[in-house]
Amino acid sequence: MTDFKTGSxxxxGINFHYLEMGEGPLALCLHGFPDHAYSFRHLLPDLAEAGFRAVAPFMRGYAPTEAPQDGNYRAVMLARDTVALVDALGDGQAYLIGNDWGAGAVIGASVLAPEKVRKLVIIASGRVDEELAMDYWYLRGTWHFYFFQMPFAERAVAHNDYAYVEQWWRDASPEWDIPDYALESIRETFRKPGVVEAALGYYRARFGPAPQDTEALRDEERINAGPVTVPTLALHGTRDRPKRLESFESEHMDAYFTGGLDKVLIPGTGHFMHQERPEEINPRIVEFLTG
Known part of the structure; x- marks a missing residue:
């Protein structure tokens, strides 16, 4: 695996640890579940070569990044983390790239602080309207959202040295021949104290009570309503099992991204397309960011 510069x-309010390569305008890459900063091990070198300072943080609660003392993993906090990282790492503006929960974070940041976002790339993300949210096949694909509410979910995920995480990767990207080093690397992250609890905390916050803080509630409503007014590249795989294709193709998504939306469907790829086919995905991202 490539040797990356590390920092914090x-x-x-959180001490974020990150991987870094290159110099130039900030390109901030945020991972999803069950994943970590090394998800972007192929993309960071290509971004650096293209003239970017490419930075991939470990999201809140994913060690070595700290877990929030108040246990708050609501989506609005992920968006605020992203805005704060742009300010802390760069000159107040950045190119944002996100996968899964990371995509939600960069979308939220683009709504809350569009002046800080040069361009936006989202991988394996869509918008769900009320009709799709009630669809049987959509609910079946998102069953883990509900399973993770169960009190025994931590033990199930950790069982047999995190076999659940490996199988989740295989189900999410069924055509990916996952290298052993990638599986061992993600296991190492999930073995660290508190990571499983944090990772499931994202899902539990999804169904938790609304924020009591008026400003946080207002920001959450803004994110839900949109729109995103910055140029956006959306990448989605035809074999992405957790994310229904309908959420990517929906008119609801087209209406949410008003700053220019380039939707690209990649045949045969799954949820982790940037790891599956970096030779195909990375040039698309670099071309969009530099165009």
Missing amino acids: VQAN
Whole structure:
């Protein structure tokens, strides 16, 4: 695995650790579940070569990044983390790239602080309207959202040295021949104290009570309503099992991204397309960011 420069920075009250390559305008890459900063091990070198300072933080609660003392993993906090990281790491503006929960974070940041976002790339993300949210096949694909509410979910995920995480990767990207080093690397992250609890905390916050803080509630409503007014590249795989294709193709998504939306469907790829086919995905991202 490539040797990356590592660092840490204080942002939104949390000490974030990150991987870094290159010099130039900040390109901030945020991972999802069940994943970590090394998700972007192929993309960071290509971004650096293209003239960017490419930075991939470990998201809140994913060691070595700290877990929030108040246990708050609501989506609005992920968006605020992103805005704070842009300020702490760069000159107040950045190119944002996110996968899964990371995509949600960069979308939220683009709504809350569009003046800080040069361009936006989202991988394996869509918008869900009320009709799709009630669809049987959509609910079946998002069953883990509900399973993770169960009190025994931590033990199930950790069982047999995190076999759940490996199988989740295989189900999410069924055509990916996952290298052993990638599986061992993600296991190492999840073995660290508190990571499983934090990772499931993202899902539990999804169904938790609304923020009591008026400003946080207002920001959450802004993110839900949109729109995103910055140029956006959305990448989605035809074999992405957790994310229904309908959420990517929906008119609801087209209406949410008003700053220019380039939607690209990649045949045969799954949820982790940037790891599956970096030779195909990375040039698309670099071309969009530099165009």
